[in-house]
Amino acid sequence: xxxxxxxxxxxxxxxxxxxxxxxxxxxxxxxxxxxxxxxxxxxxxxxxxxxxxxxxxxxxxxxxxxxxxxxxxxxxxxxxxxxxxxxxxxxxxxxxxxxxxxxxxxxxxxxxxxxxxxxxxxxxxxxxxxxxxxxxxxxxxxxxxxxxxxxxxxxxxxxxxxxxxxxxxxxxxxxxxxxxxxxxxx
Numbered sequence: 001x002x003x004x005x006x007x008x009x010x011x012x013x014x015x016x017x018x019x020x021x022x023x024x025x026x027x028x029x030x031x032x033x034x035x036x037x038x039x040x041x042x043x044x045x046x047x048x049x050x051x052x053x054x055x056x057x058x059x060x061x062x063x064x065x066x067x068x069x070x071x072x073x074x075x076x077x078x079x080x081x082x083x084x085x086x087x088x089x090x091x092x093x094x095x096x097x098x099x100x101x102x103x104x105x106x107x108x109x110x111x112x113x114x115x116x117x118x119x120x121x122x123x124x125x126x127x128x129x130x131x132x133x134x135x136x137x138x139x140x141x142x143x144x145x146x147x148x149x150x151x152x153x154x155x156x157x158x159x160x161x162x163x164x165x166x167x168x169x170x171x172x173x174x175x176x177x178x179x180x181x182x183x184x185x186x
Contacts, residue, residue, distance in 0.1 A: 006115055007123045008155050011164035018087050020164050021123045028121050030083040033063045035074060037092040068095055072114040080119035090127035093147045097139060108150055116157055126151045
């Protein structure tokens with residue numbers, strides 16, 4: 001990971017994305033801060049169990065910071081001595097689905113700008129949602145489209161992009177060719 005600043009780890013549900021991102025964070029040799037984008041709903045036991053599994057895997061030395069909506073300001077607080085593991089971009093997108101298109105564009109512009117300015121190593125986990133059927137309802141399509149475009153934009157500025165699938169980690173930066181993002185935010 002020497003010299004890498006921004007890393008995107010993507011893949012389907014339950015494929016090991018977070019575990020691979022945690023491995024990369026441990027290998028960074030830096031102080032790790034886990035940036036959690038999920039809210040804890042006390043009435044949702046299954047969601048609480050998922051969060052607990054993630055917490056139990058992480059070393060006790062890692063700091064956990066909640067960034068439910070304010071992801072860019074959270075990133076700006078860290079320095080070159082830090083490694084940030086942001087899990088997950090899909091949850092962050094879901095938290096902001098009620099935002100208008102112009103608000104969403106401003107938020108993503110701010111995020112992409114902060115990602116390019118940060119001196120910390122940043123590892124982002126993003127879900128691949130566009131490999132299935134087109135959702136039958138507008139909010140599902142909005143989520144899929146926003147997450148897909150944001151993942152593409154993050155991938156276009158990342159030093160390394162990994163795809164985790166079928167129990168394997170593929171380094172897409174070595175295997176593939178980078179497409180330019182349709183909309184470039186700086």
